[in-house]
Amino acid sequence: MLYILKKYLGALLMPLPLIILISFIGLLLLWFTHWQKSGKSLVSVSWLALLLLGIQPIADKLLLSTEGNFSKRYELLHPKQTIQYIVVLGGGFTYNPDWPPSANLINNSLARVTEGIRLYLQHPGAKLIFTGGRGKNMISNAEVAAKVALSLGVPETAIITLTNPRDTEEEALEVKKIVGGQPFLLVTSANHMTRAERFFVAKNLHPITAPANQLAITSPLQPWERFFPSAYYFSHSERAWYEFLGSIWQAIKINNTQPLIHSFNVEE
Numbered sequence: 001m002l003y004i005l006k007k008y009l010g011a012l013l014m015p016l017p018l019i020i021l022i023s024f025i026g027l028l029l030l031w032f033t034h035w036q037k038s039g040k041s042l043v044s045v046s047w048l049a050l051l052l053l054g055i056q057p058i059a060d061k062l063l064l065s066t067e068g069n070f071s072k073r074y075e076l077l078h079p080k081q082t083i084q085y086i087v088v089l090g091g092g093f094t095y096n097p098d099w100p101p102s103a104n105l106i107n108n109s110l111a112r113v114t115e116g117i118r119l120y121l122q123h124p125g126a127k128l129i130f131t132g133g134r135g136k137n138m139i140s141n142a143e144v145a146a147k148v149a150l151s152l153g154v155p156e157t158a159i160i161t162l163t164n165p166r167d168t169e170e171e172a173l174e175v176k177k178i179v180g181g182q183p184f185l186l187v188t189s190a191n192h193m194t195r196a197e198r199f200f201v202a203k204n205l206h207p208i209t210a211p212a213n214q215l216a217i218t219s220p221l222q223p224w225e226r227f228f229p230s231a232y233y234f235s236h237s238e239r240a241w242y243e244f245l246g247s248i249w250q251a252i253k254i255n256n257t258q259p260l261i262h263s264f265n266v267e268e
Contacts, residue, residue, distance in 0.1 A: 010245055015053055015238050022046045040119035042247060053237035054229035056201040056221065063191060063216040070190040070211035071218075074119060078208055084186035085121040087175050087198060087207070088116035089168065090132020090141035101147040108189045108213050113145045114185045115212035117152055126185075128154060129178065131171040168196050169253065172203045182207065189213040191239050195246050215239065 011017065026042030029035045052058050067228075071221045091106030105113055106155070113130070120128050127150060132141025140163035149159055160178065165171040186207035188196045200207045215236055 006249065010242070010249075013245060014051070014100075015234070015241050018047050019046045050234075054231065054234040056217065056226045056230070056236075057234040059150065059233040059240075060216040060218070063236045064218075066191040066194070066240050066243040067211075067216050068194060069215060070193045070209060071214050071216065072211075073115075074185065074208075077211075079176045081183075081208075083119075083126050083130055083185055083208075085179050086116055086119050086123065086126050086210070087129045087131065087171075087179070087184055087186050088112050088145060089171055089186070089188040089192075090130070090145070090165070091189070093137070093138050094142050094143045094145055095137040101144070102150045105142045105148060108192070109141070109145065110148075111213035112187055112189060113148050115210065117149055117154060119185055119187065119210055120154060120158065123185075126158070127158045127160055128158055129162060129175060129184075131165050131174065133164055133166045147231040163186070168192075168199045171226055172200045172205060175200070176203050176205055179205065183208055185210040187212055189215075189239075191200075191215065191243050192246075195250055198250065223240060 022042050023046035026039045026046065029039030029042065031039075033039070053062075069077075090113060091105075091109035091112055093105050093109050095104050102110055114132075116128055120126055124264060130142040130145040130149070132145070134140040137144075140161070142161035142163045146159050146161050148158060162171070162174045162211075164172050181204070183206040186193075186200060187210045190211035190213060193209055197207055197209055
């Protein structure tokens with residue numbers, strides 16, 4: 001019940017639903033009350049928020065605050081070492097058997113899975129652990145990710161699927177049953193890594209961060225790409241806000257006042 005409440009409340013508090021709700025209230029005030037100034041203010045604020053959150057410099061500045069030290073690939077963050085497990089966290093997915101396997105991984109998932117496979121090719125003796133539950137689909141997120149890995153040549157003997165976890169905290173609990181106290185590569189989106197690492201360290205695990213799906217752009221862009229509002233960059237603002245809400249929820253779930261002791265070159 002708490003999980004469902006978290007998901008519905010989180011969806012309602014995302015930027016686009018909030019902006020629509022505020023602008024709707026503003027329109028109600030304009031059409032049906034004498035509070036014309038309040039209505040105009042709410043509509044104006046909604047329009048301005050929609051504009052600013054869709055502009056690349058603002059959206060990616062917000063997103064950089066969540067990607068932090070994880071804006072580089074694994075090799076640039078850690079020295080080369082022997083790895084036995086590569087854990088790839090679940091994300092957005094669906095399942096349509098008529099589609100190619102990779103088309104069923106949506107949002108952040110495809111980038112996570114492809115990065116996990118890339119790292120597996122660097123550590124061919126390692127086991128690839130895919131996580132994620134089924135939701136409303138016929139098969140789980142972990143199984144969809146495994147299908148993608150198999151289609152790209154990863155042998156079935158190298159793949160482990162954890163099909164029960166519904167969120168990052170549950171993923172950490174299930175991973176612990178397999179890896180124990182061994183260090184392992186933790187693959188997730190760069191903007192999600194700080195929260196994910198904290199959940200795993202809180203369970204006395206030793207993740208080595210291997211961020212994927214870096215989104216905040218710091219390299220040169222054309223002027224029209226930077227200063228014209230775009231749904232693509234608005235989604236970057238959404239990710240930054242999502243992680244901010246997630247960090248608040250995490251602070252409620254675990255004690256963040258204790259210092260995290262990092263081993264095996266794990267970075268905050």
